[in-house]
Amino acid sequence: MKLVVAGSTGFVGTEVIRQAVSHPSVNTIVALARRPTPAPENAGPGADVSKIKSVVCEDFENYPESVKKEIAGADACIWLIAITPGKLKTMPFEQTRKICLDYTAKGLEAMAATSNKPFRFIYTSGAKAERDQSKKPWILGDYSLMRGQVESHVLNYAKQSAGAVQACITRPGIISAPGRMGIGMTVLSTIGRSIIGLPKVEVSEIATTMIEQAVNGIEKETLLNEDLVRIGQKTLAEQGKSS
Numbered sequence: 001m002k003l004v005v006a007g008s009t010g011f012v013g014t015e016v017i018r019q020a021v022s023h024p025s026v027n028t029i030v031a032l033a034r035r036p037t038p039a040p041e042n043a044g045p046g047a048d049v050s051k052i053k054s055v056v057c058e059d060f061e062n063y064p065e066s067v068k069k070e071i072a073g074a075d076a077c078i079w080l081i082a083i084t085p086g087k088l089k090t091m092p093f094e095q096t097r098k099i100c101l102d103y104t105a106k107g108l109e110a111m112a113a114t115s116n117k118p119f120r121f122i123y124t125s126g127a128k129a130e131r132d133q134s135k136k137p138w139i140l141g142d143y144s145l146m147r148g149q150v151e152s153h154v155l156n157y158a159k160q161s162a163g164a165v166q167a168c169i170t171r172p173g174i175i176s177a178p179g180r181m182g183i184g185m186t187v188l189s190t191i192g193r194s195i196i197g198l199p200k201v202e203v204s205e206i207a208t209t210m211i212e213q214a215v216n217g218i219e220k221e222t223l224l225n226e227d228l229v230r231i232g233q234k235t236l237a238e239q240g241k242s243s
């Protein structure tokens, strides 16, 4: 299958690419990002890094023909482009909305136009995203509502596609990478978990789960943190690996 990983240069994207190069059902990986995607480190035995096609996109609102050609005929996409809460202060909120909402909507539309059917779109959201726009959460209110809007858009797009697009929303809490996180990330993770009450999933577990859903089909429309841990741990155990 041909898998697009959008946001392949990020924290989760790097792990998805690392695992996908060893997946026997994934033949082509389009690593889509605003800068080149490096070859994964520690890919392990059986990895085939020649499956990776690094594709740099300079305009995520209006895909150039050269990018459209690379994403054509995709079977699935794992979408990871977003501004995380820790980076919210680096830009105006309207910019964050454009990157999180508009880029996702345009990316889904561009890929679905030339994809194989059914096309599986795995969207990475967050545990506190709120789809009900009348319920503003007490913390990160506008951000959580906006991420909920993205979820609703993706799900509605799939519903209106009459089966051509199948969507899955993943809702991780804190994503951890034991032994690979710096002190800053560890502190943020601890604060997030204790004050906001966020559950935790390991990056290897969520990456495995998303690849599994893309390759073998979507278990359910929305995968909560506990589902990501459950599916990830089960699949890793079946592969003879641990998280």
Ligand SMILES: NC(=O)c1ccc[n+]([C@@H]2O[C@H](COP(=O)([O-])OP(=O)(O)OC[C@H]3O[C@@H](n4cnc5c(N)ncnc54)[C@H](OP(=O)(O)O)[C@@H]3O)[C@@H](O)[C@H]2O)c1
Binding pocket: 006, 007, 008, 009, 010, 011, 012, 013, 033, 034, 035, 060, 080, 081, 082, 083, 084, 085, 099, 124, 125, 126, 127, 172, 173, 174, 175, 176
């Ligand atoms: N990390 C967590 O603990 C956590 C928890 C819950 C949910 N999530 C969600 O999981 C998803 C992935 O998170 P992550 O931790 O992997 O985030 P990340 O490391 O910040 O990666 C985000 C990706 O989006 C790209 N990106 C950011 N701004 C962009 C722009 N203006 N134009 C094009 N691409 C842009 C980044 O490119 P560059 O590499 O070039 O910056 C990167 O490829 C997000 O939806 C996030 O909200 C993460």
